[in-house]
Each structure stands twice: as C-alpha cells, then as structure tokens.
Amino acid sequence: MNTYILAIESSCDETSASIIKDGKEEIATVVLSQMDTHANYGGVVPEIASRMHIENITLVIEETLNKAGMTMNDITAIAITYGPGLIGSLLIGLMAAKTLAFTYNKPLIPVHHIAGHIYANNLVQRLEFPLIALVISGGHTDLIYMKEDYSFEKLGGTLDDAVGEAYDKVARVINVPYPGGPLVDKLAHQGEDTYNLPLPLDDDSYNFSFSGLKSAVINLVHNETQRGNEIIPENMATSFQNRVVEILTKKTMKALKEHNVKNLIVAGGVAANKGLRERLTNECEKNNINLIIPEIKYCTDNAAMIGAAGYYAYKLGRRADLNLNAKASDKLH
Amino acid sequence: MKYLFIDSATATLVVAIIIDGEITYLYNQETGKDMSSKIMPVIEEAFQKTNLTPQDIDKIFVANGPGSFTGIRVGLTVAKTMAWSLNIKIIPVSSLEVIASTPNNKNNIALIDARRGYVFAGIYDNNLNVIEEDKHILLDDINAEGTYVSYDDFNGLKPQIDILKVIKKHEHELGENPHSVNPKYLKLTEAEENLNKK
Numbered sequence: 001m002n003t004y005i006l007a008i009e010s011s012c013d014e015t016s017a018s019i020i021k022d023g024k025e026e027i028a029t030v031v032l033s034q035m036d037t038h039a040n041y042g043g044v045v046p047e048i049a050s051r052m053h054i055e056n057i058t059l060v061i062e063e064t065l066n067k068a069g070m071t072m073n074d075i076t077a078i079a080i081t082y083g084p085g086l087i088g089s090l091l092i093g094l095m096a097a098k099t100l101a102f103t104y105n106k107p108l109i110p111v112h113h114i115a116g117h118i119y120a121n122n123l124v125q126r127l128e129f130p131l132i133a134l135v136i137s138g139g140h141t142d143l144i145y146m147k148e149d150y151s152f153e154k155l156g157g158t159l160d161d162a163v164g165e166a167y168d169k170v171a172r173v174i175n176v177p178y179p180g181g182p183l184v185d186k187l188a189h190q191g192e193d194t195y196n197l198p199l200p201l202d203d204d205s206y207n208f209s210f211s212g213l214k215s216a217v218i219n220l221v222h223n224e225t226q227r228g229n230e231i232i233p234e235n236m237a238t239s240f241q242n243r244v245v246e247i248l249t250k251k252t253m254k255a256l257k258e259h260n261v262k263n264l265i266v267a268g269g270v271a272a273n274k275g276l277r278e279r280l281t282n283e284c285e286k287n288n289i290n291l292i293i294p295e296i297k298y299c300t301d302n303a304a305m306i307g308a309a310g311y312y313a314y315k316l317g318r319r320a321d322l323n324l325n326a327k328a329s330d331k332l333h
Numbered sequence: 334m335k336y337l338f339i340d341s342a343t344a345t346l347v348v349a350i351i352i353d354g355e356i357t358y359l360y361n362q363e364t365g366k367d368m369s370s371k372i373m374p375v376i377e378e379a380f381q382k383t384n385l386t387p388q389d390i391d392k393i394f395v396a397n398g399p400g401s402f403t404g405i406r407v408g409l410t411v412a413k414t415m416a417w418s419l420n421i422k423i424i425p426v427s428s429l430e431v432i433a434s435t436p437n438n439k440n441n442i443a444l445i446d447a448r449r450g451y452v453f454a455g456i457y458d459n460n461l462n463v464i465e466e467d468k469h470i471l472l473d474d475i476n477a478e479g480t481y482v483s484y485d486d487f488n489g490l491k492p493q494i495d496i497l498k499v500i501k502k503h504e505h506e507l508g509e510n511p512h513s514v515n516p517k518y519l520k521l522t523e524a525e526e527n528l529n530k531k
Contacts, residue, residue, distance in 0.1 A: 045524040047402065051516070054406050058417040058512050072418055088403055091369050095410035098373045103387040103415050322373035 005314065006075045006100070007307030008061065010093030011085025011113050013044045014300070015056045017064040019075070020307030023315075026123055028067035029304045030060045031297075035179065042178050043168075050088035057096050064303075072100065077107040079310025081303075082320070083327030084113055084139065090326035098322050109310045110320040113301075114140060114332045115152070117267035119312065120298040120305035128263045128290065132255050134248065136276075137268030138164035138181075141248075143206045143255050144332070149312045152332045155255055156206025163244060164270050166210035170217050170240050174233040185273045188241035191234030195220060197243050206251055213243055245279045253283055265292045272299040334391045334504070337379070337415075338496055341368050341408030342400030342428035343445055343484050348375045349496050350383045356496060357383045363484075369407050376411065387415055392508055394500060396428035398517035399453035399467055400445050405516045413511045422508025426499055427517070429455030429467050432482050434495040440464055440479035444472075444487050452487075453519060461502045469519045 002021055009016045018029035034052045038044045065071060080097035083090060101108035117140075118133045132155075133144040141158035161169070164181055171180020176187065197216050201209040217240055221231050256264060264284060270276070271293055284291035298305060340347040346364040350357050358379045364371045380386060395412035398405045405428070416423045432443035433455060445453040447469060455467035456477055465477060472487070481489025521529070 040528065041524050045522060047522040048524060050402070050406060051518075051522070054410055054413070055515050057410060058413050061414075062417065062512075088406070091403065091407060092410050095369065095372075095407055096414040099411045099414040100418060102373060102377055103418055322377055323370040325370040 003076045003311060003314065004070070004074055005077055005079050005109070005307040005310045006064075007079040007111070007303040007310050008093040008097045009081045009116065009301060009303040009306045010053045010057065010089050011081045011083070012089055012301055013038055013049045014302065015053050015060050015093075016301065016303035017061045018303035018307045019064060019068045019070060020304060020311060023308050023311030024122060024126060026304050027070070028064050029302060030064045030067065031302050032056050032060055039178050044086070046086045046088055049086060050092060053089055053092035057092050061096065072104045075104070075106060077109055077310070077314050079109040079111050079306050079313070081113050081116060081306050082110045082324055084329045085326075087326050087328050094324065094326050098324060102322055107314065108320045108322070108324065109313050109318055110324055111306045111310045111313060112330060112332050114142070115150070115309040115313070116305040118144070118265065119309035120267060120294045120302075121265040121292045122308045123298060123304060124294050125292055127265065130259065130261050131263035131265055132252065132259065132261050133265050133267055134252050135267045136163045136248065136270035138162055138168070140268060141208045141210070143252065145255070145259055145261070150316055154332065156208070156251070158208040158210060159201070160209050160211040161214060163208070163210055163248070166214045166244070167270070169214050173218050173221050174231065174236050176233065181270065182272065184237045184241065185275055187234045187237035188275055191232065191236070191238035193239045193242050194232070194235045195239035197239050199243055200247055202247060202250070206255055208247065208251070210244070213240065241275045245276050248276060249279050249283055252280070253287065256287070256289055262288065263290045267294070269300055272296045335385065335389050336392050336394055336500060336504070337390050338394045338500070339408045339412055340396035340428060340431050341372055342396045342398055342405045344401070344404075345484055346371060346375065347431070347494065347496070348372070348379050350379050350385065351496070351500055352383070354497065359496070361494070368404055372407055372411060387419060390419065390421060392422050392424055392504075394424045394426055394503065395514070396431050397425040397514060398428055399469065399519040400428045402516070402518060405518070409514065409516055413514060416511035423511050423514045424503050424506055424508045425514050426503055427455060427467050429453060430457055430461055431494055431499055432484070432492045433457035434461060434498045435482050435490055435493045436495065437480050437482070437490065440477070441482045442475065442477060442479040442489070444481055444483040444485065444489070446483070446485040447520070461498060467517070467519060
C-alpha cells in the first residue's frame with residue numbers, strides 16, 4: 001500500500017502544503033510566498049508573517065488536496081515543520097497540522113526544517129548513503145554526514161553568521177535591495193575578482209565563519225568611500241562570492257575525502273547560488289563524486305521537502321503528541 | 334445542535350462543548366504561555382468526555398480577538414482548520430464580548446491589557462448588546478459608565494464568563510466561511526505603523 005504524507009511548512013515567510021507519495025513522488029504542492037510584502041520592510045517582519053500565514057493556511061491546504069484530487073481520508077499521516085524558524089509563523093502550520101491529525105485520527109510526524117531541506121534531494125533522486133550534506137541557508141551553514149536515512153552527524157557548522165546572512169548583509173553594504181542573496185549572485189557573474197578579501201576560517205576544521213569576511217567587505221567599502229574612491233558593486237560581489245564558494249567547496253571536498261564518501265547533496269536556500277552550483281559541479285566531476293543539487297524550486301522553503309523527510313521519519317516510527325510545540329531552534333536529529 | 338467553543342485570546346484558555354443549549358464540557362483555566370501545547374490535548378479531552386467526534390459538530394464558535402496576537406491565532410487556526418475540513422461554518426465572537434458576559438447589573442467595560450497604557454476595550458450591556466465597539470485605546474481615554482471586567486489588573490470584576498449567553502446571542506447567525514474568518518487585532522503591527530509614518 002502506498003503512503004501519502006500531507007506536509008505543512010510555515011517556518012518563515014512561505015505558507016506551503018504538499019502531498020508526497022512514498023517519500024519520493026510529489027503529487028501536489030502549493031507554496032504561497034510573502035516575499036513581496038516583506039520586501040517593503042527590507043526583511044521578514046515576524047508579526048506580519050504570522051498574520052499572513054493564518055489568512056492563507058486553510059486555502060493552501062485545500063488547494064493542495066484539490067490539485068491532488070484527494071481528500072483527508074486518502075492521507076496516511078501528517079508531517080509538520082515544528083522548527084527551527086519563527087515561532088509565530090511555525091505555530092500556524094503546527095496548529096493546522098495538529099487539528100487535522102486529531103480530526104482525522106492520523107499520525108502526526110514532527111519534521112526538523114533542515115531534515116526537510118536535505119530530503120528535498122530525495123525528490124530529485126533517491127539518496128544514496130553514506131553521503132555528505134552541505135546545508136546552506138539564511139540560518140544554517142552545516143556539513144552533515146549521513147550513514148543511512150535519518151541519521152544526521154554534524155561534522156561542523158558556522159561559528160557566527162550563516163552564509164545566507166552574510167550575503168544579505170553584504171548586499172546592504174553595496175546597496176543591493178532585499179532579498180540580497182540572489183542579486184549578489186547575479187552581480188558576481190558580471191564582475192571581476194579585484195578586491196583583496198580574506199579566505200575565511202581556512203583551517204583543518206569543518207567549521208565556517210563568515211563574520212570576518214563580512215566585516216572585511218564593510219571596512220573596505222568604508223575606507224574606499226573615505227578616500228573618495230567608488231566601489232564597483234559587481235567586482236565586490238565577485239570577490240566576496242569567490243571567497244565564500246572557495247571555502248565552502250574546500251571544506252566540503254575535504255569532508256568527502258576524509259570520510260571516503262562518494263555522494264554529496266547540497267540543500268537550503270543558498271543551494272540556488274549559481275556560482276556555488278558551477279564550482280561544486282566541476283569539483284565533483286573531477287573527483288568522481290555523485291552530486292545532487294535540487295532544482296531551485298526545492299531549494300527555497302516548501303512543504304514537499306517536509307513530506308519527503310516526513311515519510312522516512314514515519315517509517316522509523318517517529319510520532320508527535322497533540323501537545324507538540326513549535327521550537328525557534330533545535331538540534332537536527 | 335452541537336457546538337465547539339474556543340477562546341484563546343487571553344492567558345485564560347476556554348474550550349467548551351455545547352449540546353442542545355447545555356454545556357456538557359468546559360475547560361476554563363489560566364494557561365499563559367502554554368496555550369499552543371495545551372489547546373489540542375484539551376480539545377481532545379472535550380471530545381472524549383462527551384463521546385463526540387469532531388464530525389458531530391454543527392458549528393464552531395471562536396473568539397477571534399482582540400487580545401494576544403499569538404493567542405488569537407492559536408485558537409483561530411484550530412477553528413478554521415477543523416471547520417474548513419468538516420465543511421461547517423464558524424461564528425466568530427469578540428473576545429471582549431466573552432469577558433463581558435460576566436453577570437453584572439451595570440454595563441460591563443471589558444478590558445484586555447495592550448501594554449504601554451493601552452487596552453483593548455469594549456462596552457456591553459447585560460444582554461451583550463454593544464454599547465461601544467471594541468477598540469484599541471488609552472485606558473485613560475475611556476470615559477463611560479460601567480464596571481471594568483478583566484483578567485488583568487484594572488481594579489474591577491474578574492471575569493465569570495457565561496458561555497451560553499454568548500452562544501444564544503449568536504447561534505442564529507448564518508456563520509462564516511472558515512477561509513474568510515480572520516483575527517480582529519484592532520492594531521497594526523509596529524512595522525506597518527512605522528512604514529505609514531514615513
């Protein structure tokens with residue numbers, strides 16, 4: 001018998017629901033992004049995000065069921081992002097999921113948002129183990145070793161800013177509007193690497209640090225402006241992005257080599273970064289590594305990935321009670 | 334008729350099941366910050382103790398504000414999701430009106446603390462007729478005859494809510510499509526206020 005997971009995700013500024021068959025096949029997904037609204041404020045405003053989630057949550061779930069041509073009776077279990085994320089935002093999806101689980105007497109499966117990002121790749125191609133996962137987003141920069149489904153061993157992570165955060169801050173300094181990340185990536189493809197920026201935390205660990213690199217950009221822009229020199233945003237974007245891509249690639253390739261792993265997956269919003277995609281694709285080809293980077297639509301927040309992860313959590317017998325609460329932060333497990 | 338009643342707009346969580354004009358289950362306790370983890374187990378208990386399932390419910394009454402923004406959303410998300418999925422209507426009621434159902438021989442001035450000297454206030458007579466619409470106002474600017482009723486400290490009556498009075502007042506309304514029932518915050522977010530100032 002097939003397993004149909006209804007998944008709900010509302011951890012930040014996307015209201016999303018999805019139905020996933022057997023962890024691999026996307027039956028229907030609806031993603032409602034609030035990005036245009038938050039752009040007016042230069043970033044996500046948590047209270048506004050919560051207000052928009054509650055206005056849309058039932059519409060999004062209904063549309064998902066309609067697209068799939070299914071009813072709640074066809075659903076095997078309900079998977080929900082319980083964290084990490086914005087508490088007020090998480091709570092809307094969580095309350096809706098708990099209500100459906102109770103009303104229809106279905107199992108409730110708690111899913112960590114990052115497990116979702118990792119399993120987005122399972123919708124592209126069945127994951128092969130062991131693997132290394134590079135998780136890069138606005139809130140995360142982690143290298144994770146997985147020896148089998150749903151086993152997450154963190155090798156290292158950022159000591160300060162997440163890579164996406166660094167992108168957004170650098171974007172502000174060189175006057176690129178919100179959301180900065182994708183636009184800096186675009187500029188980086190038009191410029192040249194002319195600015196002398198350091199390679200951040202270039203050591204033997206699997207940890208990352210981006211605050212120093214970010215400060216270097218801020219200082220350089222400040223000093224050049226003081227001297228009356230104009231900053232060339234394209235070149236600054238290229239120089240910054242080259243360092244980021246360099247260190248991410250270097251430590252990822254090291255993790256693969258030292259753990260004798262032949263499978264790499266990249267997950268999270270920054271996985272959409274073209275510069276990084278190109279570089280990793282090259283390196284993996286050279287080293288015979290099987291690389292999966294999801295399509296852009298699976299890199300940003302969506303419920304399909306939660307449904308994919310939820311299926312494997314379900315298979316492992318993971319269940320939550322109706323008192324499940326949202327968590328702003330939580331270790332991936 | 335069988336109704337589910339939910340009010341999570343203040344620190345006091347109220348869940349009730351009403352069958353043919355009688356309260357057959359009532360939870361009415363201060364829950365504070367545990368609202369989001371507490372509410373579903375309470376609702377589960379409500380159905381267990383009354384031997385009902387959600388599918389037996391004809392309408393859901395829910396307090397959709399004003400009050401704690403998160404609190405309102407917790408209860409209202411439950412109501413919207415259940416009502417939409419069961420294809421039944423929601424009757425939204427004011428959380429101030431619920432407080433104002435407290436017995437009194439004068440008008441009730443229902444108050445919820447909104448911080449920095451502000452309150453959410455609504456004035457109701459003993460039959461829950463609206464004397465003054467719910468609003469977000471400085472406490473000092475309230476100038477009306479009546480008794481303060483609030484869970485918060487305003488030197489007035491503590492609420493002793495009469496859910497049946499609220500139900501009777503509204504049960505003949507048609508109710509609303511769950512998709513379109515949304516919180517009545519009565520206050521913009523700070524970010525919106527700041528943007529409007531510019």
